Amino acid sequence: MKVDLYERIWLWMATVMIVAFLAAVLIAAGTHAVHPPSHMETIDPATVLSDSEFARELGVIVHDDGSATVRMVAKTYVFEPRVVRVPAGEPVTFRMTSPDVIHGFQVVGTNANAMVVPGYVTQFTTSFAPGEYLVLCNEYCGLSHHLMQSTLIVDDRAADNRAAEDRAAEDRAADDATADDTTAEVTR
C-alpha cells in the first residue's frame, strides 16, 4: 500500500504518542501501585443494615500502626456515618456497600472516587492531606441524589483520638488488673 511520506511521518508520530501515553499509565501503575478500586467481594444487600460488619462496625477504626479502616454505607440519600474523621498522611482503607441502588463515593479534590454497588463491597486504600473534604454521591440514585453528601475530616486528632482511646484502654486494663489483684487478694 502506497502511503505518502508526510502521512507516514504522521503515522509514526501517532504511534509514538500512543506508546508514550500507555507507558505513562502502565509505569505509574507498576511502580506506584496506582490502580482503580477493583475489589472482588460480594455481600447480601438485604443483610447490610441488620447483620453485617457494616451494621456492627460502622465508622472509623484507627489501627496501631496509624492506618485506618473506614466502614461506610451509602443509601438513598445519605452516607452513614455522616461525618468521618481519619488521620492525615496515613493509609486509609475504605470499605463500603449499598443496601439499595448504586451510589457514587467521591471525595472532592482527591482521587477517592468509586462506585458503591449493592451486592458488592467496594474497597480501596488512599491517604489524604489534612483538611475538611466534601463527600458526595456522583451516581444518579433517585430524585434527591444531589442532596446526598457528607464530610470527611482529615487531621491529627484522629490519631489523638487513638492515643486517647489507647490511654483509656490501658487505664481500663490497669483497673482490671487491679480489680483482679483485689479479687485475688480477697480469695487468698
Next chain:
Amino acid sequence: MSHATASASAPLDEAPVGSPAAAGDAARRRFETHRLEIYHFGIAIGAFALGALTAVMQSLSRADIDLPMRSEKLYYLSVTAHGVLMGLVFTTFFIMGLGYLLARQTLGRVAWETSAWVSWWIAVLGTLMTTLAILSGTSTVLYTFYPPLQAHWAFYVGATLLVVGSWGWCAVMLRSLVVWRRENPGAPVPLPVHGMVVTVIVWILATAGLAVEVLTMLVPWSLGLIDKVDPIVARTWFWWFGHPLTYFWLVPAYVIWYTIVPRHIGGRLFSDPLARVVFVMFILFSTPVGFHHQFADPGIDSGWKMVHTVTTYMILFPSLVTAFTVLASFEVAARLRGKKGLFDWILALPWKDPFFASVALAMLSFAVGGFGGAINAAYAMNAMVHNTAWIHGHFHLTVGTAVALTFMGVCYWLLPRLVGKQLVLPRVALVQPYLWFLGMLLFAVVNHWTGILGMPRRVYSGKFEVTELGAEVARAWESWTLISAHGGIVLFVSSLAFLAVVLGTLLFGEPLAEPPRCTFARPLDPPPTETTIWDRFGLWTVIAVVLIIAAYAVPLYHLYTMERFPSPGFQPF
C-alpha cells in the same frame, strides 16, 4: 400519441423544463425516490427537537436558576429523555437514513426495500413506547438505565424494538452489499458504503451485549418474571455495548468527512486505502474496551481493567490518521484553487458554507474531545474525572459536536438533493454551526473545568447547600456553572436555527428544476480497481470476535461463577 406530442398538446400537465411546475415535479420525484431516507431523517430530527427542548432547562437547573415548573422529578426525567432521544433515537435513525442513501447512490439500490420499511415501523413503534414510558414519569432511569433502578417494562421493550428495527437495517445494508458484489465481482466496495458496512458490523457486535442485558435481565425483571438482577453483570453487558455505540455514531460522521466534504469543497480525498484501514480498525477495537467505563466498579479485577486500557489507546490511532487524511484533503481543495502559502490555504476554505463550516468546527471539537477521552481512559487518572461534569463535557464535544454538528451540517447538503428544494434562510444556516460551536465552548469546555473542580454530573442543582462545607466547595464552580448555563441557551438558539432551516425548506423551499446530485470524493491517486484485504469484512469481524472473547471471557466467567447477591428493583423517582 407520442410522448412529445402529448407534452406539446398538454402544456399544463408537462410544463417545459425551467418552469415552476416542472421544478415542482422534479422535487416530487426526488422526494419519492428518497422517501425511505427522508422518513428516517424525519424521525431523527423530530427526536432532536424534543431532545433540545429538554436540554436547555437542564443547564439552567444545574446553575440553580429557578424556572417555572422546575422540579427534581422533571429534571431527572428530562435528563433521561435527552439522553435517550439524542444518544439513541436521533443518532440511530439518522445513521440508518444515511446508510440507505449511500447504498442507493453508490450501490445503485437498497435491496429488500419492503423489509427496510417494516424495520422503520418497528423502530418507530419502539421509540414511541420508550418515549411515552419516559414522559409518563415511570422510567426516570437515565439513558444508562443501571439496575437496580427499575423502569416501566415499556421502556425496555421499546428500546428493544428500536434495536430490532436497527437490526433490520443491518440486514438490508448487508443484503445490498451482497447483491452489488455479485454484480461487480472483484471490484472494491465504494468507500462510502465501506464505512457504512463497518458501522453495521460495529453495531451488530455492540448490540449483542445490549441484547444479553435487556433480554435476559431487564425485560423479564421489569415484567416480574424474575425477581432480581445483578447490577455489575448488567453494567458489564451495558458497557460492552456502550463504547462501540460511540463508534457507531462516529464512523458515519467520518464517512461524511472522508467521502462527501472533500468533493463538496472541490478537493480530492487524500488517501483511499488509508480510509479503509481506519474503518477496519474500528471493527477491531471498538468493543473490547468497555471496562474503561467501569474503572470505579467493584467486582472486576484491575488486571482486566488494564487490558481494556491498552485496547482503548489502540483506538486513538484511526482517529489520529483521520485527522491527517481529512485535513490534507481540505488542503488539496485549497491548493487546487491556487493557494501556495504555508497557512493561507486555511483562510481559502469555504468558511461561509454551512456544511463545510459545520464539519470543520466538528473536527476542531473532536481534536479537544479526543484528547479528553485519552484522559478518561487513563486507568488510574480516571478517578479524577469519573462521573464529574468533565464526563458530559467530554461527550458533548464528541457525540454532541463532532457527530451531531456533522449530521446537522450534512442536512444542508442533503435537503436540496433529497427533496429537490432550495435551502431557505441561508444566513440562518450559516450562523447555526458557529452558534453551536460557541455554545459548546461555553457549555462543554467549561464543564471539563467544573468537573476538575469536583462538580458531579447529573445533579439537579450545583449548589450543594445541605452542609456548610458543601455550599463552600460549590462556590468554586458556581460562576463556571453559570457560564455553562449560557452555553445551554446558545445551543438551544442554534437548535432552533437548524430546525427553522430544515422545516422552512421542507415547507417553503423553492423547488429546483435540476436538483444537485449526490457526488462523492475521488481520491488523489487513481481509485483502487481491485478488492484488497481491507474489504474483507468477514475476516475482520472474525478477528474482532476473537479480541472481544479475549477481553471479556475471563472477567465474565469470574462474575458468573462467584457467589453473588442480585438486587430487586427500586423506583426512587
